[in-house]
Amino acid sequence: MSTPPDLCIIGAGSLGVELALYARRLGANVVLADRGAPEPGDAAHLSLRKAALAESARRVEDIRRAPDLGIGASEFKVSLKQISELATKLVEDRMRATAPEILTARGVTVMRGDVRFIDARSLVIGDITIKPRGVIIAIGGLPVVPDLEGLADVSAFTTDSILENQRKLTHLVIVGGDASALEHAQIQRRLGAEVTLVPHGELLPGFDPEAVSLLLRALREEGITIHEGARVSAIKKRSQGIGVEIAGPDGTTDALDASHLLISMGREVDLDALDIAKLKLKPSSASIGFVRGALGASSSRFVRFAGYAAGRAEWSEAVAEGRAAVEAALGRSSPPSLRIPRTVLTEPALAEIAPAGLGRKGGNESILRENLAENDRAAAMGQGSGLLKVSVSESGQIGRATILGPDAAELAGVLSLVADRKGGLLELARLPMPRPSLMEVLSRLGENYLPAQDVSKRGQGGRAIRRLFER
Template sequence: MRQAPTVRVGGVYREKLGPSQRACAAFPPLAWRLSSLSDRRISLQRISFARQSMADLQNPDICIIGAGALGIALALRARRLGAGVLLINRGAEEAGDPAQGRLVAATFAASAARAQAMRTAGVLGLAHAEPKPNFKAIGEHAKTLAANTAPRDAKERLIALGIDYRTGQPVFTGRQTLKLGDATLRPRHVILATGAKPILPAIPGLDEIAYFTPDTIAGNSRKLSHLVVIGGDAGAIELAQAYHRLGAMVTLVPGEILPGFDREQVVILLRQLAQEGLEIAEDAVVSAILPRRQGTGVEITHADGTTHGLDASHVLVAMGRLPDLAGLGLERAKVRFDKARPQFLQLNPDGHTTNTRISAVGGAAGQNQPHAALRYGAIIIDRLFGTGASRLDSKSIPSFTQTEPGLASIGLIEGERPLPEGTLVLRASFAENDMARALGQTHGAAKLLASGNGKILGASIIGPGAGEVIAMLALAMERGMPVGALAELVLPHPSLAAVLTQLGEAFLATRLPGAWEKRSQALRKLLG
């Protein structure tokens, strides 16, 4: 009988498969399987045993609680590293993190952007028209796209890739053990990827009406005549603009608006939203909801104490999220909550809880921007399995608001706190960017903070393509690229990213030539 070839398992070539290994080769090479009848029998036995060992896995390398988009992505990453992975679906979609939720939201926003493009086509010399949105058709289009991508995240595919996928409510019974049904699990490490539920403020009368949250409004299939949006985070602003562009009258009552972003650029965004026709009640809060037979009364109180009422058809509450950790028995795992924020976990800089065998990412850790949660989770997994040395650093992850114009920031923010001595504030305007001019979207600017020696400390961008441009800056910061090097970027022309070369050139213009440079220049002049 032919000797079985070695099989690559987690970066190590092994010959013998067994339950002690962290990964099993479920499908040996075809030539080996078909070489002889006896080999085929052994191969089938090995395949059966590998599948059985994965199905009966009680001590996985990593257990991920929460099978939303984030949990699935992290499970696939850990599996690619050769880890034994158990992914637990708690029986319902994770709040704020359904598997295809981001695609549905992006599809809705794209419909709103297209409607606005029709409305403003005259700027580019085209005949403009008032769009006639069909919310049912928009919803069906989003559902179709989600259904087409659903197999990518399907349970069957994950199992075929070697992930142990189970459904049920896990409960911790000790520092390292948890129960799932009748099974007792003892994973090497647990990652909480459980999502986060919307915050519901204590507004008198709110519990007497049917209101939307960011999770439930995705299922709306009707045009909303007057939507009042309560909240000022990125999700609230994005939904307010999208529904207004699709024909609804929208009043935004933000309270604190877009914390963590550059105040100067937030003002630019609010001005643009107001020009589109959004009603924005700045320095005001919703003080009461007044149920009526038809519609809903909304009482607003301003900073000076004055009040006025609104007649709303619908209300959207989008005031942020709280970790959804109920029923996990975290106290038995010696996991403590933050004293200053009792509904949030106490986490160290590496994302670990007070039990170092348990980490939290995404909504469970108070991270409500998907790209940031995915990056944090990837760093945790890489460190667990020795493939990365990066540490969690909130200042290295960009923040986005997917509005038009887009708003993005990373690192230090001007005005958030006193800047280090010698910090340079560099600016570039989209009004001077040829691509922005061609698009008719010249309202916006880029701002970069740098040390005297050229280290990039932070940046804020408002304008078209803000998300893509800030991502390039994030990479430059991670790689330690000095700001002057941005001037050397080779970009297609025209390009929105040319604001980066403007910033690089602005930095170089602040530098005075040193003695050696002056001598070199004089020598070149002398030599003609």
């Protein structure tokens, strides 16, 4: 290329396309490197397909629970083939909006071919060498395959392949305890499978233990068996089905008879395919590949990482941080701190906002709670359970926040926006909300914070003066 591009985005999956278009909107000369095959674990497409399946599964569950709302539910049949085909069509329709010709029309240069670095500042796409001013690596991630005895002898689903299943599963055993494991457990249970979850490690690490306990109770009430603290010790191929041996935290063992197996233990990125060694990057001290700073920064000012390569598996996190990385790569001013909610999209849904510091060092913090059982809208929906728990500083600034209940992800998005505003919880008290509304739980949280605030001395003095004039 005669003119070096401002930025090269490696990976033409949904994230790479999103970041390339964002950089173009900022006026940058952008090259999108398409490696010639779909990026593994394309977060946006997988999330959309999973959301479509979850919605179908929710409708099935609604029919089952209809008598509880005074509606006589008749016999019905679930067609997994039709459900899968509808999800596929939805994804295909969305993919048309990011076809190469459309990207080109919007000013993005799309180059297809194998991608590899040749030195610290140059890379080859196909047979063309380019020297962009900056590079963002936004490639996909392959499902992690754990080293389990006997796993190689059986056919197991990954979190990708199970989304394309069109046959009813008799007994699905899920190995893993991340958000995806719980989401798939509920979907498959509602679609008619017996489901057993073996976390093989910590369940939802980093999430609030109280909220996790309530979520597990709700999943168990739907008929999902969860072996907390258990690990898989061996997998055995049988003439019919699969044998799964598990060991509990107390050393006891158990044997499960499964018809199918799903492995849900995260994803890993193959950076070696890019000849990443040519960049001579220093490894991360936090076990996230080569990420050594904020916004996917590496030891090279030339290269940043986004998405799976930056340890961001959730689409919302990957996009938000990826866009900020684009701005940083283009030399723009540093964006504000990112507080993107982490989510578990089950029913009830779980969402959390990580703390960002609570005011002055050594300051006290308090915990405010709201019970969704007291929310009129949640009760009318037949989902009158759940909680909202927020840690707050003396000045009203929001630290960690946990929401368990319907539309938790949407509520967390609003709460995250308010958390970065100067007014903190006082902003929530002023939110005008319709009634009944799930959002009302946020304004109630702010209102309950108000009585705990002392009237300022200035305010007290003003009231005293007014009382004198009124006499």
